[in-house]
Amino acid sequence: MSAPTVDEGLVHRVRVLLAEAEAEGRPRPGRPTLTRLTGATDHQVRKVLAALEKPSASESTNVDQTLTASTSNPMTPVLTRQSRPWPLILIGLAAAVAVWGGWVDLGQLTGFGMVQPLPGLFDKLRINTAIVLPLGIEAYGGYALRTWLSSASLSDRTRLFARWSAIASLVVGATAQVASHLMRAAHLTSAPPLVTVLVACVPVLVLGLATGLATLVKRDTGAGGEG
Template sequence: MTAPTINGTRYPQPIETLLPAARDLDLPEGQTFPSRNRLMREFRIGAPKADDLLARLKAEHAEPATDTAEPPAPDPNPVPVVPEPAPPAAEPVEITPAEPPAEATPVGHPDTPTPPEPARPAAVWPVVLLALPAFVAIWSGWVGLGGLTGFGVVHPLPGIWDSFSINSAITLPIGVETYGAYALYVWLSGRVPDRARRFAKWSAIASLLVGALGQIAYHLLEAAGVTSAPWWITTAVACLPVAVLGMGAALAHLVRTHD
């Protein structure tokens, strides 16, 4: 059985064309509107178009509510309304601006403790006084140990400044002891990341221990009259500048890293 045609064509028609045909559909008893599926099947339209068509059918069926109540009949004997006299105008009241409140004077409570004065920082000059003799002893010890392990006068600028010479033994006290002091400062400052603080702690302890062992080795060799240190002491001392460079670069990197 073929679907009914509208206006001689079987293709879907506009809503305005389908609306009269939808009104004339035979509906089962007790059903006011055709279902959406039946509209889709009868007129071969999609679900959105069927919903629109069904909504228009329901809108036509709904009757607007009208007000059927009749207006009340006029009173044959109206009572005249006498307007009440207006109250006399109130006299303007002068408003005096309020005076500003007096400033409260703080009163000290007898039980309130007096805040302590800020503590004065400790003097630093005693540290300088203590460091001077230690610097002399450490410097001479490292320079002497460097002489026993092959460090000595070198010409670092040959062909550029031939007369310029330097004793490479001074690199030992400058490198080892300076790094130890710097790592100790980073460790105790408390202003660096945790990784940098841990690295500074252990490297400072190691640097100070190496410095102490270097002093012990120099004085023992010097007391024994040794003019050339054993190979294992020479090997350890020769590695110190490289180790100090690596630890210093690593600590500087960790201090600036906040990961």
């Protein structure tokens, strides 16, 4: 009696989801999560997991043949060194300086500035609140972008939220840079009231978006640990 066949496409999909979870340091997705993400039945997912736990003889033979072919030909490279994206470091530094300067200028034009966060307790402590703008919006944009593009094991709802909030944060960041440069070029010493209102709302909106996205990611991760 022949062993039940397993859908190779489903096997590949499950293997990718498990590898992504391991690479990102998340718990191994359980059967309920794998069933939801792959669209397969619980029985099919159970068979795939069993097959992955116990490789077949044909897979072992293929591995042995691959190792033999690799060692028999010394001219065949076994490992390929991946190129490191070092230009991204320079690009990132240049963008960070420009973006940071634009946000700080905009913050100063809209009322952000030096404050005493602990009056009466630590009077010497003074912080320029203009730095919270680039720290908040740009950090969230990167977090949401990474969640959208590199977390295929998350639910569609979480990735949709991450996608639109990432796009929104990038649009807000670009608009802020344009507004900052236009006002500086016009030699304004303070921003118009509408701009001040919008910029003042940025930290609160970023806090809400970050909390919502983190909650969705945690919920998906918790569901992945079941079963």
